[in-house]
Amino acid sequence: MKELVIIGAGGFGREVYNLALETNDYGSKFIIKGFLDDNKNALDSFENYKPIIGSVNDYGIESNDVFVCAMGNVVQKEKCVTMIKKKGGEFISLIHPTAHIGINTEIGVGSIVCFNACISCDVTIGNFVSIQPFAALGHDVKVGDWCHLNAYAFLGGRVEVLERATIHTGAIVVPQKKVAEESIVGANSVVIRNVKKGKTVFGIPADYIEF
Numbered sequence: 098m099k100e101l102v103i104i105g106a107g108g109f110g111r112e113v114y115n116l117a118l119e120t121n122d123y124g125s126k127f128i129i130k131g132f133l134d135d136n137k138n139a140l141d142s143f144e145n146y147k148p149i150i151g152s153v154n155d156y157g158i159e160s161n162d163v164f165v166c167a168m169g170n171v172v173q174k175e176k177c178v179t180m181i182k183k184k185g186g187e188f189i190s191l192i193h194p195t196a197h198i199g200i201n202t203e204i205g206v207g208s209i210v211c212f213n214a215c216i217s218c219d220v221t222i223g224n225f226v227s228i229q230p231f232a233a234l235g236h237d238v239k240v241g242d243w244c245h246l247n248a249y250a251f252l253g254g255r256v257e258v259l260e261r262a263t264i265h266t267g268a269i270v271v272p273q274k275k276v277a278e279e280s281i282v283g284a285n286s287v288v289i290r291n292v293k294k295g296k297t298v299f300g301i302p303a304d305y306i307e308f
Contacts, residue, residue, distance in 0.1 A: 098161065100130035101189070104177050105167040106139040106149050109227075113167035114146060116193055116211055127163060127189070133177075153177045156184075163189045165209065166225060171243045171261045171279075178207065178225055188225070196228075205242065223260070235272065247284075259294075268303075 101117055103110050110132060117129055131150035132140070140146050150156070164186050168174040178188065188207035192198070196210045199218030204210065207225040215233040216222070222234075223242035232250045234240070241260035246252075250264040253272030258264065262276050265284040270276060276292045283299030283306075292298050299306050 099127040099163045099189075100159075100161045101127045102130050102133060102150070102156075102162055102164050103167050104133045104153060104164060104181065106132035106134035106136070106146075107168075109169050110134070110139075110167040111143065111146065112211070113165060113191065113209060116191055116209070117165070119193060119212070120191055121194055130162065153180050156181075158184050158186050163187050164207075165189060165191055166207065167209065167227075169227065169245055169247075169263075171245050171263055174225060174227075174245075175243050175261070199236075211248075217254075241278070250282075262292075 103113055117123055129147050131147040133151055133153050133156050134149050135152045137149050140149060164181055166174050166178050190204060190208045192210040193212040195212045196214040198216045201218055202216055202220040204222045205224035209227045211230045213231050214228045217234055217236045219236055220234050220238045222240045225243050226240050227245045229248040231248050232246045234252045235254035237255045238252045239257045243261045244258050246264045247266040249267045251269045255273045256270045257275045259278040261279045263281045267285040268282045270288040274288055274291055277294040279295045280292045281297040282288055286299050286303040287301045289302045296305050
């Protein structure tokens with residue numbers, strides 16, 4: 098029996114903990130061992146969770162360990178996953194049984210698909226992608242490694258979201274548009290034009306903004 102270690106004990110980490118409990122593989126292929134987090138007090142005000150068993154940097158991997166990274170920040174996610182992989186850690190994907198996944202769809206290693214997500218046919222999802230509840234991906238969508246799609250995000254048919262991009266809650270990307278690497282689409286925005294690499298867009302229609 099594998100023992101699942103969740104990287105990140107924040108809000109998303111607790112959500113992923115509950116997701117893991119509800120997957121078809123819980124209790125048959127894995128149990129939950131605990132969390133890794135630099136903040137050892139992250140769960141002090143919460144009950145019914147397994148403990149924080151170390152930090153990403155200090156944790157010594159054991160033979161039955163498998164990992165999933167529950168971090169919404171794509172830069173921190175890649176950093177933590179890389180640290181564990183260098184130690185020889187094995188990552189698995191977690192897919193909630195209520196998620197709809199169409200035929201000919203591929204989902205990479207280490208990805209998280211939450212409850213009631215809707216993924217259409219012929220979709221390609223890379224490694225270490227997070228897809229939160231009620232997100233919807235149309236036919237032939239491509240999502241690159243490390244991306245994070247928040248709740249109720251919608252990607253129309255043939256949309257491409259490239260590596261390390263973040264699509265925030267309720268955002269819409271209309272069909273056949275491209276969201277380039279490391280870019281961010283703000284909450285409730287409507288993307289009607291391609292988004293350039295490393296840029297943030299917000300609004301209806303979405304336009305570039307600077308912080």
